[in-house]
Amino acid sequence: MMQKLKNPRLFGTALSALFGYTALSATLGAQEYGSYEAFTESEGFALFAVNNLWILMAAALVFLMHLGFATLETGLTRSKNTVNVLFKNCWIISIGILTYFLWGFNAMYPGDFNGVIALGSAAGSMGLNLDVGLMTDAYADYTWWGDFIFQAMFAATAATIVSGAVAERVKLPAFMLFVVVLVGFAYPLSGSWQWGGGWLDAMGFYDFAGSSIVHGFGGFAALACVIVLGPRAGKYLPGGKIRPILGHSMPLATIGVFLLFLGWFGFNGGSVLSADPLLVSYVFTTTALAAVSGGIAATVVSWGVIKKPDLTMVLNGFLAGLVGITAGADAVGTYSAVIIGLVAGAIVVFSILMFDKIKIDDPVGAISVHGICGIWGTLAVGLFSAQSFGIQLVGTLSYCAFAFLFSLALFSLLKATMGIRVSPDEESQGLDIGEHGQEAYPDFQLATRSGV
Amino acid sequence: MMQKLKNPRLFGTALSALFGYTALSATLGAQEYGSYEAFTESEGFALFAVNNLWILMAAALVFLMHLGFATLETGLTRSKNTVNVLFKNCWIISIGILTYFLWGFNAMYPGDFNGVIALGSAAGSMGLNLDVGLMTDAYADYTWWGDFIFQAMFAATAATIVSGAVAERVKLPAFMLFVVVLVGFAYPLSGSWQWGGGWLDAMGFYDFAGSSIVHGFGGFAALACVIVLGPRAGKYLPGGKIRPILGHSMPLATIGVFLLFLGWFGFNGGSVLSADPLLVSYVFTTTALAAVSGGIAATVVSWGVIKKPDLTMVLNGFLAGLVGITAGADAVGTYSAVIIGLVAGAIVVFSILMFDKIKIDDPVGAISVHGICGIWGTLAVGLFSAQSFGIQLVGTLSYCAFAFLFSLALFSLLKATMGIRVSPDEESQGLDIGEHGQEAYPDFQLATRSGV
Amino acid sequence: MMQKLKNPRLFGTALSALFGYTALSATLGAQEYGSYEAFTESEGFALFAVNNLWILMAAALVFLMHLGFATLETGLTRSKNTVNVLFKNCWIISIGILTYFLWGFNAMYPGDFNGVIALGSAAGSMGLNLDVGLMTDAYADYTWWGDFIFQAMFAATAATIVSGAVAERVKLPAFMLFVVVLVGFAYPLSGSWQWGGGWLDAMGFYDFAGSSIVHGFGGFAALACVIVLGPRAGKYLPGGKIRPILGHSMPLATIGVFLLFLGWFGFNGGSVLSADPLLVSYVFTTTALAAVSGGIAATVVSWGVIKKPDLTMVLNGFLAGLVGITAGADAVGTYSAVIIGLVAGAIVVFSILMFDKIKIDDPVGAISVHGICGIWGTLAVGLFSAQSFGIQLVGTLSYCAFAFLFSLALFSLLKATMGIRVSPDEESQGLDIGEHGQEAYPDFQLATRSGV
Amino acid sequence: MKLIKAIIKPFKLEEVKEALSEIGVEGMTVSEVKGFGRQKGHTEIYRGSEYTVDFLPKVMVDVAVPDDLVGKTVEAIKNAAKTGKIGDGKIFVQPVEEVIRIRTDESGDEAV
């Protein structure tokens, strides 16, 4: 098998020390089966079926996160941009899965490569590579296709994060193109540094389910785009005053966050890459603890600082906790998970306020939630486990810097060529009419919020 | 065991040829256990437990599709008919499950019968039939009850499809009665032709998870009903002009489609009828690829033809891809899945435009999505696998024709007797007030859309 | 192992009599493994992995019920209290999981204790107790952590029920404090009487998944709170007239109920505490049958009594059926499940009307759905299985009385000290502005409903 | 210059707009209002309790016209909005002392 396991050191941290066992997968190793049928009759088949089933269920849960992102972004933006937000999210999941099929999957998990730039197999590999070994435990604890669909659902996440940050002003075709390149090329490329067994993996970096590889990456891509794009019209008034632009539906935003919370059980739990009872149940526990701790911390901090319990901050707090625990969900203790969540929930409130102060306009708080808390989560593994803090720092900065610079370059290029921002007129009228000629809520009377 | 496996030829197509193995289930065959306890201690029990668990999870996912249908239909109709739409969907799932329990399940999977008309066991069978064999792998890869609940969730789908097409004008009691007969009688009857081992199965027809049996059936039942019922008032103006009637909530419509997409992993994945790692992961892959290809094609085509990227078309495109792949999700290659999805996504846009031109008023596009793409998907199996195109044509036409004629007759009868259409006054005021005396959004001001 | 299995008599009722087998788990018993690794290589590991996976999936489904509760409550209250409703639900799930981690889990499943008052292990146990035995089938059919996360998701449910009943007028800090004590202390305490092997368990009480322990408890806690709190301003007019206060979004309410229905497959199905194919598939079947029967009964009764098919009643009917079947989902026949659901669906309509007549103002019908139908469900086990009716009566009354009296005392204390009700001005302006300084739907024009 | 305020049934707006166009009135301002009058509201039920919806949706059309067009305008609206059933609405004619077009500073009859 050329393909390396995604997280070869998954069992190699705190937990295995505590329980004194080595990886399940390690024992499966290289034996091959003559045919799939032979495999189905082998002793380990039932366990393989469980593991594979869990990967598929996890893929379904991660898929649901895309609905979560879509509704969260919709809820936290204005009604006049709703169709546009939903459309972008439809595009992202579509392109995410398709480009990953055509190129990304093979590029990201390339097995032997120089460790920095993976070019992937020829586009056709997915359709043709029907080697029996890929469907058995000689490959992994799940089939090649189970692997593909789970990873494909992950891939689109990075672009979704950017979507929220650039909402309400980005030109549709430019954004669509950006997504294709980001998800189709930059994400698998940098992902392979760690999950594909590249240079960061070789150095000993640890990022269980992607605090840096997915969230830090997405958050800093978002930051670059927002810098190139500028804030929404009317957000920052002359004289330093900030005029908040209110999200139009708190139920939609809340539905989004609950779905993301749910989906994260698949995101983190599935990253165990087997249904190992101990690990998956442990990861569920740390994930839930960090999420609610994030929510509680954001409640307390926003109440203390802003003087009112701000629902949108609590929602961001949940997500902050989830992003925070993503790097070390299997590697830190349960009390550490609570602390990681609490810190993330506090960080996110201050980060959002800070970005607003420096006029980085991020309607949904994506940069703070995914970027800043992604760094926090990655570093926390260095603080709360045996992992080296220094290596964690190098790893997270590598991802954030790469995403930032890549996006800065690409988005600047798009700005110079096709243009990335809708006209002021269109922005004030709303992108639904401007880009789509559609209304999201034609039956409802909308208030013009210029003071009214 | 009298009961035949649902898809006996499941392993008999492209995949098994590639991997050179025969059906898992085939090897389980006839051995019986003295008691359930004996079975739980048998060697195959863990595998049986996985398989059964997956069928149950798949049933839960298909259940969720009903929420998807409900929100999609709500989003694509006017706010004044919202309560009515939601109420109909509550009714459909209720009646779907109950009639399937009382009669449908036994009628649809009748084992030995004349192959055309299944009358089913006596109503009581479900409650009484507690033969141990039905709970073991002597029956299938899952228990009799697992089988029932999975199939019952499917059953209601056909009626849900009709619901969308007749929305905003159908009289509630007539529709409720129609649903009882369609789901309780016509669907199990025709379903048994194939999945019950009837004449189409004998002929060699292949419809993996129901492009024809469920979707074609529902779509053409919908077409018949719309013909009998007529278009919504004000949709088709004298002089051939079409006045679009706008759906009132794009977020609800989008939530609906994402939930349907998610549920389809259960719809198709569960139709493997076991947790077979290769097949289920493969079906997840083809399902996702076809769905996103449908979305992408609809994006491109609607942008090209209508000149704007129309969100509702993209949403329909996803569903078109999903319906398209349903017949052959386990039997076609991954690139074929992409092509099937692309074609379905293009077809659905043109089909919706075409039906509007011939004044078939279908608020949600159900006829195009389920009916037309159901035919396409069924035929595609003939194009992209070793399956005979001719037999696929016969099969799909049989289902569509039966559903169309049955519904035409039944709905005409209801029209002649109790009446199927609300009064023009009620239609203009909305069915929420007319049929239910309720408002869906009492706090919000609604715009009278007669131009304003 | 100190920890007792949650439902030791799970296999001891109707079903085992029919199938003549004893508990799976019983045979697993006491054997211990030297290390987790040894366990992973043991024969039963694959089955353990399935069972554990199902408990985790069930936990995820029960988590989703919290979104269901949140959207249901949002839909059935006014738009001006939406942020407040959503915020409360975020708090409940957060506190529910955290307090259960710190104290509740160990208090509720205490193993050896005096049977009445469980004080639980020291707060730290969760983080430290990493005994290998707790991760193997020497503990249960799932790991200690799987157990924790599943039970933790349950715990918050009781408070969520109260949330709906006191909505639109309760002071936020008081409610937040109430939740902490109810979920953190009263629920695990009384839960241990049965599920912890306490006095009710010893007496032979049977409550499969918590008709009394969770729903009766929550419903009667809600009743006490509503009595102390009083009705919403303007609900009961002088002269005995009732002025209904309309819920503001029927789609949100419907989404909530469908999600709850879905989640209940985990709530009941997970309470099998293993993936036992027979039991879980059977529980799925009875759960679905009771739910739809409840919906059908509520449709018929509301149409008959109120003269219009009332969507909100149908939604409550589904939930009534679900609460009703919860106590006996594994112990009653399928036809009994239908009858239990039908009766519950009828009861709930009359109960809602009755509570309105005696001026108990419960915006979402929580007292009727969870309290009254919780009692019905518990008693129904005495009617439709071999279980003693008398003991069922004692058990359900114990839970309802305890919850009622505890909440009455606590909420009265809060009333006397910090105050439990917002000012009339705030109530009329809405709690969103009053408690949170936020608007849920700033873009939409809201109708002042004082007649308009 | 007069301001004609017509309160009509919402579904008649399209016809009224066309009737006005035909007589050369090309501008108007419309608002959604609720009317209370001889036409009684309806009684609805929510969770078993009755309530009355007293105020019915109406549309108010404001049209400013030169004095000489008042009769024709009223007539046009009346004919277009009439269904003969209760609740058809009212037309009020009010004096306007000055009219200004903001864009051009024009005033008087040229401004409309």
Next chain:
Amino acid sequence: MKLIKAIIKPFKLEEVKEALSEIGVEGMTVSEVKGFGRQKGHTEIYRGSEYTVDFLPKVMVDVAVPDDLVGKTVEAIKNAAKTGKIGDGKIFVQPVEEVIRIRTDESGDEAV
């Protein structure tokens, strides 16, 4: 004939409607408006930034009455709508030159 426009607090509408009924005024047209005046709006916070809601919800009641009823009508509205707190609103009395009931072509005092 006069048109009385009363801008009142929304929750007073019910009482104003009843007060008008009592003096025999049985028709009115109501619209939801936003008012700006001495009564100041409130300051809210969204994600840490403050904003002011300047315009407060009010209801505008338009009632056309014959000249002789004007005094009584104004009095009735005033009494019903008063809370004594800032923001109670205003009543404007405007001339109406003609009133027509669309359904019957009646005009003048009979039309209301």
Next chain:
Amino acid sequence: MKLIKAIIKPFKLEEVKEALSEIGVEGMTVSEVKGFGRQKGHTEIYRGSEYTVDFLPKVMVDVAVPDDLVGKTVEAIKNAAKTGKIGDGKIFVQPVEEVIRIRTDESGDEAV
């Protein structure tokens, strides 16, 4: 006392409000309306069929001012609301015979 009704573009409301404050007019009532005029609506597409949105969102500002302030007020609104592009709107000046402040029973110029 006059009632000035200004129909303006919604995003100009803030500026109009400030312009009025500057000349000492501290009260106004605002409603959301739809306007039809020379400024044409836009054509949209839904599922392949075209439709026209004829009525464009406008804001109507009602300000009652003493007679001597009318000129200044009209001027202030006009300047603040002007963009020079079609659809800027109109200002109507109407007579008001009486004004009452509900809270205090004050009437006439003191009431506004």
